[in-house]
Amino acid sequence: MRRILSVLLENEPGALSRVVGLFSQRGYNIETLNVAPTEDESLSRLTVTTRGDVLKIEQVTKHLNKLVDVVKVVDLSEGAHVERDLLLVKVRAVGAQREEVKRTTDIFRGQIVDVGPSTYVIQLTGPTDKLDSFVKALGETEILEVVRSGVAGMARGEKILAP
């Protein structure tokens, strides 16, 4: 089962390595990882997607909570939430392909953010599955490079992750 864990972390040197180390040390898998400081400079917010059954996720959450640098952990997938991943993909765009790629990008509400003589860089945001579908939809188009930010997310409504 795919899970999205949101972690509020002291913005201290070494804090991120403790979180990442925990996953490898205990044999948990990290699918995506996204981390950046929040509006409060002393805190970082980290979103990690992982897979596991209920017991495993419970253990991951407990062990994350045990880390002294971790202020709070929530499993976003337990409730209604918004999740976004950012994709940048560089494709070969020549001849008829240029129009075709543009059309597909529009359908997915993506943007072409760099236009080269024979390449495009396309930017797309959305939940993971949307980005996956887009990459598939590019079909015959030659993909030169892909980078994704990893999922960032927050709960809908009044639920707030704060210290």
Added chain:
Amino acid sequence: MLSGGEMIVRALEDEGVEYVFGYPGGAALHIYDALFKADSVPHILVRHEQAATHAADGYARATGKPGVVLVTSGPGATNAITGIATAYMDSIPMVVLSGQVQSHLIGEDAFQETDMIGISRPIVKHSFMVQRTEDIPAIIKKAFFIAASGRPGPVVIDIPKDLTHPEHKFEYAYPETVSLRSYQPSEKGHTGQIRKAARLLLTAKRPVIYAGGGVIQGNGAELLGTLARRLNYPVTNTLMGLGAFPGSDPQFLGMLGMHGFYEANMAMHHSDVILAVGARFDDRVTNTVGKFCPGAKIIHIDVDPASIAKIIPVDIPIVGPVDSVLRELDAQIATQLSAADRASPDIQACSDWWQQIDSWREAHGLWHGRRYGDSDLVMPQDAIKCLYDVTNGDAYVTSDVGQHQMFAAQYYKYDLPRRWINSGGLGTMGFGLPAAMGVKLAFPEMDVACVTGEGSIQMNIQELSTCSQYGLPIKIINLRNNYLGMVKQWQDMQYDGRYSESHYAASLPDFVKLAESYGHVGLEVKDKNDLEGAMKEAFSLKDRLVFVDIFIEPHEHVYPMHVAPNGAMKDMLLSKTERT
């Protein structure tokens, strides 16, 4: 105004530190100079940094106070790693100060540079890299708080040399309190859960109390005794929990697990309610997890939420400090017993249960069916029994790792917590002697015995020198069988007796002469008739370290032993020929 080095020493004073165990080196020299000048915190110079951590660990286990270690960067720090991991696995409070190369050299592969924070990360409760001298007092305060609170553990503070420079002085103020928004250990169990637990306990027909090291670490032994006696329920202890309930009490079933007592493992397997306190369902206890205690409902009390349901699903989890939860649970039980709608324990069922346990005891209790007498050599069990008798069961016993450790766990009855000191989780050979040094320093008037074997003792034998320097009259009880005994036992059982790299008889030192060369006393026991005399002599020499080299029957195995793989707790080998 104080320098960084002086701040460290002052903070240790302010923290009430009795001893620092360590070894100097380049990156720690400013701190060592400050230690010399202040002359306020006694320092014990070991002969290897691993021993510093084990000695601090032994001190911590015996006193309940954090052990303190000071080492230099690079090899000093890496040598400390085994001892830190040992403390981490057994949840022992410890603060390790490691020198680091100067800030501007970090990352440049400088002389004696190693990434101590990185190397120690998976085996510490927390760690700090000091970045500003002014932060030192607050960091040390936090380190002691984190090490000793909640589920205790080791904390590393890595300090670049330039931050301890004697000429750079700053204001010093030691904080009175600590508050960490991200670290708030549980202070109390959930009352509703405790009420439910009390009810379940009172309806039990075949109950067992399974108590671990957490009861000792959490100072809950006395409360556990009160609760167990109120209920008259049988108690078993883990290897780490020995002493949490008195070993000579008739309610005590002995240790459980891989080399646990027959009656303890049988009672666990057939129980209907298990009260697990400060224990973590370790693989050395459960045997095959899928076959663990099939009929039991489980109550689990632990200060660490991550210990609960990690291995075995539980019915009533209670997260909280063992002492406060046990106090509340006992009060609940007392209330429910006296309430109008009183819960009525099934007295008949419990009495049948005790009868069943007694018949198990009688059939295959610890001394049952042991073969004695056909050899002139000492049987290891007898050696421990003799140690128990000569010390009136009142010694601190440290051990190394292997067969001797299991014999010492089985045959010495620990009536008090903190008396049995061994590396249970990590299983670190070389732990016993340095740990005994820490214990002896903490309790100089008490008998301290290190039960060891000729394999383990050689892993930190250099500490005989430290014992000379500080006059530590430890008694080393060396159960010598000329093999790596536990390895040999497994090789006998699973590898058709092919002793791959587990013997070295021809190359062993003369331990008597070796002890003497360090200024200690050495005694040799080659005949079982000399055992008692030698043991008495060793303990009569109050101010001397005595190395008692006891030649034991080399082919003895430790029993009972869990049948593995795929066995349940009740599946045990009882001797070389019998099994359940």
